[in-house]
Amino acid sequence: MKISVDPERCYGSGDCVYRVPSVFTEVDGFGAVVPGREDAGDDPLVREAAESCPSQAIAIS
Template identity: 55%
Template sequence: MKVSVDRSLCYGSAECAHRAPAVFAFEDGYGVVRPGGADAAEDPRVREAVLEATEKCPSQAIVLTE
């Protein structure tokens, strides 16, 4: 699964970093995918957290592609 954050949509709520800290970090006021974050998302429990973070992102800034 590829994970990315559309910075033009992100308004910096930091929820992604709280929900899936293995994949997302909060830097300079934006949610970002950590280096290696996409690999971490292959773990089923982490993947579930990523799906939840994506669903709950208030600006729909998280983009998942298979």
């Protein structure tokens, strides 16, 4: 399952990076998916990070 971060919604809280640094990173102060890790959506920690994102910017499809 693919993960994406909507840059229009993200406000750069950094929660996702703190929770799963192997999958999420920070680019110019905003959350982003580490290149090559877009398919890590099955990881329960990633799901948890998506559910906990304060701006609901993380989508798993």
